[in-house]
Amino acid sequence: xxxxxxxxxxxxxxxxxxxxxxxxxxxxxxxxxxxxxxxxxxxxxxxxxxxxxxxxxxxxxxxxxxxxxxxxxxxxxxxxxxxxxxxxxxxxxxxxxxxxxxxxxxxxxxxxxxxxxxxxxxxxxxxxxxxxxxxxxxxxxxxxxxxxxxxxxxxxxxxxxxxxxxxxxxxxxxxxxxxxxxxxxxxxxxxxxxxxxxxxxxxxxxxxxxxxxxxxxxxxxxxxxxxxxxxxxxxxxxxxxxxxxxxxxxxxxxxxx
Amino acid sequence: xxxxxxxxxxxxxxxxxxxxxxxxxxxxxxxxxxxxxxxxxxxxxxxxxxxxxxxxxxxxxxxxxxxxxxxxxxxxxxxxxxxxxxxxxxxxxxxxxxxxxxxxxxxxxxxxxxxxxxxxxxxxxxxxxxxxxxxxxxxxxxxxxxxxxxxxxxxxxxxxxxxxxxxxxxxxxxxxxxxxxxxxxxxxxxxxxxxxxxxxxxxxxxxxxxxxxxxxxxxxxxxxxxxxxxxxxxxxxxxxxxxxxxxxxxxxxxxxxxxxxxxxxxxxxxxxxxxxxxxxxxxxxxxxxxxxxxxxxxx
Numbered sequence: 103x104x105x106x107x108x109x110x111x112x113x114x115x116x117x118x119x120x121x122x123x124x125x126x127x128x129x130x131x132x133x134x135x136x137x138x139x140x141x142x143x144x145x146x147x148x149x150x151x152x153x154x155x156x157x158x159x160x161x162x163x164x165x166x167x168x169x170x171x172x173x174x175x176x177x178x179x180x181x182x183x184x185x186x187x188x189x190x191x192x193x194x195x196x197x198x199x200x201x202x203x204x205x206x207x208x209x210x211x212x213x214x215x216x217x218x219x220x221x222x223x224x225x226x227x228x229x230x231x232x233x234x235x236x237x238x239x240x241x242x243x244x245x246x247x248x249x250x251x252x253x254x255x256x257x258x259x260x261x262x263x264x265x266x267x268x269x270x271x272x273x274x275x276x277x278x279x280x281x282x283x284x285x286x287x288x289x290x291x292x293x294x295x296x297x298x299x300x301x302x303x304x305x306x307x308x309x310x311x312x313x314x315x316x317x318x319x320x321x322x323x324x325x326x327x328x329x330x331x332x333x334x335x336x337x338x339x340x341x342x343x344x345x346x347x348x349x350x351x352x353x354x355x356x357x358x359x
Numbered sequence: 360x361x362x363x364x365x366x367x368x369x370x371x372x373x374x375x376x377x378x379x380x381x382x383x384x385x386x387x388x389x390x391x392x393x394x395x396x397x398x399x400x401x402x403x404x405x406x407x408x409x410x411x412x413x414x415x416x417x418x419x420x421x422x423x424x425x426x427x428x429x430x431x432x433x434x435x436x437x438x439x440x441x442x443x444x445x446x447x448x449x450x451x452x453x454x455x456x457x458x459x460x461x462x463x464x465x466x467x468x469x470x471x472x473x474x475x476x477x478x479x480x481x482x483x484x485x486x487x488x489x490x491x492x493x494x495x496x497x498x499x500x501x502x503x504x505x506x507x508x509x510x511x512x513x514x515x516x517x518x519x520x521x522x523x524x525x526x527x528x529x530x531x532x533x534x535x536x537x538x539x540x541x542x543x544x545x546x547x548x549x550x551x552x553x554x555x556x557x558x559x560x561x562x563x564x565x566x567x568x569x570x571x572x573x574x575x576x577x578x579x580x581x582x583x584x585x586x587x588x589x590x591x592x593x594x595x596x597x598x599x600x601x602x603x604x605x606x607x608x609x610x611x612x613x614x615x616x617x618x619x620x621x622x623x624x625x626x627x628x629x630x631x632x633x634x635x636x637x638x639x640x641x642x643x644x645x646x647x648x649x650x651x652x653x654x655x656x657x658x
Contacts, residue, residue: 108465115462123450193446197506200410200440201463202432359373359413 113207116198120215124181131219135177136226139169143231146291156293157324162235164318167245168290170227171252171317175310178220178253179260179281182212186264187273199358205351209261209344216257221249238321244329245320248336252313255340256281261347265356284310294326309339361424363388363514363545364409369418371404371569378404380569382418386547386562388513391540393556393577394549395647396566397655402549403443405566406518410440422514436464439512443519443549445499447491453502454478454487457509464510477505480535497528504532508539515539517548521555533559557581557647565654572654580650588649589615589623591630592639598629606649611638616645 106114124131147162156164189195198208231237239245267273288310294302305311316332319325325332351357364386371379379401386392394402407413408420411427411434420427425434448456457474478487481501486494494502500520507515517536521529537559540546550556556563557577565573573580588606591597591613597605604615604626615626623642630637 106467108467111465111467112463115459118462119451119459122455126450189448192449193442193444194448196412196442196446197448197460198463199412200435200438201460202435202465203463204432354414358411 112201112203113211116203116208116211117214120181120185120211121218123185124215124219131177131181132223132226135173135223136230139173139227140230142169156296157322159322163237163322164293165291166228166231166235166237167318167321168288168314170224170231171248171314172285172288172290172310173227174220174224174249174253175256175285175313176281177223178216178256179263180277181216181219182257182260183264183267183273183276184260185212185215186261187267187270190264190268191270195357205348209258209348209351212261213254213257213344216260217250217253220253220256224249240323241320243320245317247333248313248317248320251333251336251340252317255309255313255336255343258340258343258347262343262350265347265350268356284308288314289326290314309335312336360388362386362421363390363423364547365419365421365424366405366409367419369405369408369420370416371401371408371413372416378569379408379415382569382571384564384571384574386545388423388545389540389543390545390547390562391537391560392545392547393560393563394547394566395553395556395563395651396549399568400566401569402566403518404569406440406516406549409516410438411435436510437512437514439507439510439515441504441507441515441517441520443522445496445503447494447499447502449490449492452488452490453483453494453505456491456502457505460506460509466510470509470511473511474509477508480538481505482531497524500524500528501532504535513543514545515547517546519549521550521552529555553648553651554646563647565651567655573650577647580647581645583650586619586645587617587622588643588645589617589626590639590641590643591615591637593630594636594638595633596635598633598635600629601626606652616649 143162143165146165150161154161186195263273263276267276287305288308289305294305294311297305312332312335315325315327316329316336319329319332362385364384366382366384369379369382370377382405394405396402404413408415409422409427411431414428422434423437425437427434451459454474457478458471461470461474478484481504483498483501483505486498491499491502504517504520520532524532533555536546548560560577562576563573563580564571593611593613595611597608597613601615604617606614606616608614617623617626620642627637
């Protein structure tokens, strides 16, 4: 029985290859980020539990969704960007460029693999965390929606970074000077209402803030701003970044000289 | 019959650098064709244009009648390319890589028998489950060729396929490529081993500085040059009167180009008259390398 048509098999194969690529090294790509998130959780909850309350809930509960979403986003970005930069530096991207895959199929395969990696890491942290802490989930659909669209946004951004960067240190700069600050300053560890007005305003320019805030709403039913506004902004950012990535791929920028 | 490759007025510029300056070339189906030229002549640029890895500045290229830009899907289906560098994906083993490669071209499990066949033919059977990273250079080269064939393309392009390959493997690869050609594949290769092009290829294009400077059957190219080489080792410098025949020289060793055997005696008598002794002498058939050196060294 043929489950997949010949036309769909090309992009499907690339997607499957991208999944296997990270799954083969899942200790590094899944277990490690779960471990890191749990260490954050352990340290921050030990230091701040009982001293800080956010939205009227204890600090540890508040922290978990933010930590999960931060890991989802960082890993979605890492998946597409590291796969592209590696195969560019190794030279084996040529095997994909020689095929009849269209730029759209190329984009979708890398994007979806990033979403899977992000969601798998997020699920890992969630499953370990609920062993120790009671965590409600008020709107599971919102949790899923923000996780999927957020990781798609970062997957698309990772494609842009992977195409643009020529060397590993350029990629590390992307990771350390854009992704890390944006995710750390997005309200993962605090509610932005606790910030001075100026930094609150700055936080509103950070798309990560809306992804974290909307994701957290899915758990607690409370958020800094309306989840529908967050969802619109995240979707808008996703379309803008995807458009940029697709434009780069279509023109052959840095891939087909 | 539609030509396997049709290249019309193709130019490729990188800023001020003109990598290709107007290439016209038609290769018929079933040909075994060689692209020769020194480094930087534009051979790899031409191959990358055929493969769609780069875009031409102007001109058109088609594979089996399909334009490499407008009908890129069909053109790439028709083409299998073996890259020059030993590139590989470090995450997968040989069989996985080949199945993925076929999959990108829309080929599913029905193609697995073919994948196993090329693994067998290229002597990769006992390495089928070995990670690409752990293969030796020669084995990686075989895997690269297998990857280009995974989707059963009618036209195969090999960019320096025997660079850095030992004699035994080179023989084995040529036998395999000859077989593919016999079975109807069009084969195009670039090589530095001119004697290979001479024995294998029916037609040759020689490139220099982005242009084709000679395009003919191997036999015709060989006819164009003086038929014999006379290698002489002398006790003193070659007499001035013989200089026009000189092909190249090294210390007191000289290679002279002769049209035929009857020229040998006059050459020797001139040397005798100059009271120079012949220490060693050899008469050699001219080969493609001589054509190549002649053409490439002309200003």
